[in-house]
Amino acid sequence: MLKSPVTGQLKQGFYGFSWTYLYFGFWVPLIRGELVVAVLHLVLSVVTFGLWQIVVSFLYNKQYTNRLLEKGFRLTDTPERNQRAAAALGVDLSVHAARAA
Known part of the structure; x- marks a missing residue:
């Protein structure tokens, strides 16, 4: 907390690791109130055909908390x-x- x-x-x-981010992608930062991060992640997920979502699943929770x-x-x-x-x-x-x- x-x-x-x-x-x-x-x-x-x-x-x-964020299973939630792996399954729901940019929706996770959007629901957590990070609009700019959500838009950036959506764009990067589309550009990389979903590879971004897999990689960021290992990083997102730590980055959010930091x-x-x-x-x-x-x-x-x-x-x-x-x-x-x-x-x-x-x-x-x-x-x-x-x-x-």
Whole structure:
């Protein structure tokens, strides 16, 4: 779970392979509120005849969650889950905690 310290909005972060993206493609970023990303992914999927969708299935969840972190969201789950997520995302929790304080 991630929380925006400014708005208090909670969002679920993801990492690892995205079966949802593999099956639904550009609809995933569209439903998650990323209109520009959805349009870009639609165009790239059409241009590459669907190959883009297969490749991005391995990358999308991590990129989405990192974009949330860049927007100021903070990891707010249990310490164990935060540790696993930080390791999978390549995020330094000490820096993350310092920015949250």
